[in-house]
Amino acid sequence: MKKSKKNNFYYYLFDWANSPYSTIVITFVFSSYFTNTIASNKISGTALWGWTMALSGFFIAIMSPYLGYLADNKKNFSRNFLVFSTLIVAMLSSTLWFANEDINILLFLLIILISNLFFEIGQAFYNSQLINFRGEKNYGEFSGKAWASGYLGGIFCLILILTLFLIPEKSIFILNKEEYENIRICGPIVGIWFLIFSAPFLINCKKNELTKKEYSFSNFLNNLKLLKKDKNKIKFFIARMLYTDGLITLFSFGGIYATGTFNFSFNDIILFGIVINIAAAIGAYIFGFLEDRIGAKKVIIVSLILLILVCLIILIIKNKLYFWILGTMLGLFIGSIQSSSRTALISLSGRQNINSLFGIYAMSGKITNFLGPLLVATFTAVFESQKAGMASILIFLFLGLFLFNKVKL
Numbered sequence: 001m002k003k004s005k006k007n008n009f010y011y012y013l014f015d016w017a018n019s020p021y022s023t024i025v026i027t028f029v030f031s032s033y034f035t036n037t038i039a040s041n042k043i044s045g046t047a048l049w050g051w052t053m054a055l056s057g058f059f060i061a062i063m064s065p066y067l068g069y070l071a072d073n074k075k076n077f078s079r080n081f082l083v084f085s086t087l088i089v090a091m092l093s094s095t096l097w098f099a100n101e102d103i104n105i106l107l108f109l110l111i112i113l114i115s116n117l118f119f120e121i122g123q124a125f126y127n128s129q130l131i132n133f134r135g136e137k138n139y140g141e142f143s144g145k146a147w148a149s150g151y152l153g154g155i156f157c158l159i160l161i162l163t164l165f166l167i168p169e170k171s172i173f174i175l176n177k178e179e180y181e182n183i184r185i186c187g188p189i190v191g192i193w194f195l196i197f198s199a200p201f202l203i204n205c206k207k208n209e210l211t212k213k214e215y216s217f218s219n220f221l222n223n224l225k226l227l228k229k230d231k232n233k234i235k236f237f238i239a240r241m242l243y244t245d246g247l248i249t250l251f252s253f254g255g256i257y258a259t260g261t262f263n264f265s266f267n268d269i270i271l272f273g274i275v276i277n278i279a280a281a282i283g284a285y286i287f288g289f290l291e292d293r294i295g296a297k298k299v300i301i302v303s304l305i306l307l308i309l310v311c312l313i314i315l316i317i318k319n320k321l322y323f324w325i326l327g328t329m330l331g332l333f334i335g336s337i338q339s340s341s342r343t344a345l346i347s348l349s350g351r352q353n354i355n356s357l358f359g360i361y362a363m364s365g366k367i368t369n370f371l372g373p374l375l376v377a378t379f380t381a382v383f384e385s386q387k388a389g390m391a392s393i394l395i396f397l398f399l400g401l402f403l404f405n406k407v408k409l
Contacts (some may be wrong), residue, residue: 008142010201014126015150017197018089019277020190021119023154024161025093025112028255028273029186032266035256037101037180038108042260043381046253046389050377052109053252056116057369063117064124078125079205085122086202089115090194096187100179126201127342145288147339151281155274157193161186162270183266233348236407240341241368243304243400246393247334249372250311253390258327260386262320272327279331280338287336296344297409300337304401307333308394315391347409372396 024030031049039045070077092115099108165175165182175181227233258264258272283303291299307330314326372393380389 007204008145010204011142012146012149014198014201015146016153017194017201018086018119018123018126019150019154020157020193021089021093021115022251023158023273023277024186024190025096026116027251028158028269029161029183029266030096030099030112031252032255032259032264032269033099033180033183034108036259038099038103038105042256042386043384046256046260046380046386047377048105048109049252049256050373052113053116053248053373054370056113056120057248057373059113059117060120061369064121067121067124079202082122082125082205083202085118085125086194086198088118089122090191092191093194094188094191097184099184099187142288145285147284147288147335148281151277151284151335153193153197155277155281157189158270158274158277161189162267162274166267166270232408235403236344236348239400239404239407241400242396242403243337244341245368245372246396246400247337248369249376249393249396250330250334252373253376253386254327257386257390258323262323272324275324275328276331279328280335283332283335284339285335288339291340291343295409296340296347297404297407299340300344301401301405303333303336303340304397304404307337308397308401311390311394311397315387344409368396 034049035042035045039048067081092111095111099111165173165185173185175185254276255264255269255273258269264272287299287303310326310329310333314323314330317323317326375392375395376389378389379392380386383389
């Protein structure tokens with residue numbers, strides 16, 4: 001029992017470790033810093049950020065399935081890649097300290113692209129370890145607690161940054177606010193955080209049993225061909241591809257939208273990030289328990305419907321306070337969808353070829369990833385309105401909901 005609880009803790013701790021990267025680097029801090037400070041203006045900044053996320057998603061879609069196959073067929077590959085990707089993300093996050101106003105824009109975006117690439121592929125291998133750490137039961141509760149731990153990690157890191165570097169007029173650290181050093185310091189904090197708190201999980205990460213001795217790309221292609229015969233899994237992967245593209249785009253442009261449309265300051269952005277992460281943690285935790293009772297499908301469908309309704313209201317409001325309230329509600333449903341989606345895959349597949357399926361799972365969340373940022377960037381530029389850009393996200397959410405309703409779990 002003690003070993004089981006310890007394994008659970010290690011798994012939760014990795015979510016705690018990696019969450020600040022997506023929260024601070026991709027969603028709230030550095031995305032807003034880029035559009036407001038580094039880019040020439042908010043419109044071009046939004047477009048460039050969108051293209052970077054799109055290109056990153058394109059590479060993830062290509063690489064994830066094959067790397068998942070390697071993890072199923074080569075000893076220690078999954079653990080070794082997790083260690084390698086963690087080091088890459090931590091190192092590149094730390095280099096953002098040097099991202100002052102004069103940094104080459106392409107260099108900055110290259111750092112974001114590569115770090116996001118390794119972060120997301122690493123997540124696929126982390127997800128596939130869920131069944132090794134948990135065993136055979138209560139995936140919903142376990143996954144929900146893990147997601148909640150991740151959101152709490154993001155919350156704690158945001159609070160740390162807010163109280164130490166943003167709110168105080170004079171920080172205990174010698175940082176020049178005019179040079180945005182109090183913002184740039186977030187990069188090294190994310191890197192160090194990731195390294196320290198991911199270590200217990202990486203050390204205890206289990207070796208995967210080989211499913212085949214042959215090691216060739218043709219066998220991976222055969223796995224994809226076999227998937228064609230399972231229409232239910234195909235529906236699941238396409239549905240998740242669509243609604244996850246909407247979720248990823250919401251995250252990628254959340255901070256940008258708040259600063260550009262509702263004039264959020266950096267302090268506002270951090271506070272908003274804290275509130276949303278608290279809501280998402282609560283959503284992941286509560287809906288995780290609910291999922292074990294009513295099933296992942298019902299949880300995902302209800303959450304998607306409510307998410308769409310809230311998004312529609314956000315697009316028509318102008319009041320900053322209403323945005324705060326509705327944004328908090330978004331966090332609840334996003335947390336539940338993310339947690340329930342990976343347990344839904346396990347319900348569909350069991351243990352068989354779990355790493356390959358999680359590779360395809362990662363691809364299904366990224367294969368159209370370029371479309372979301374592309375549409376947001378294009379609509380924003382054409383209509384000169386961030387609201388018009390964000391409205392395009394609803395297309396993915398509607399289509400994902402429609403198709404997922406047809407999946408049998």
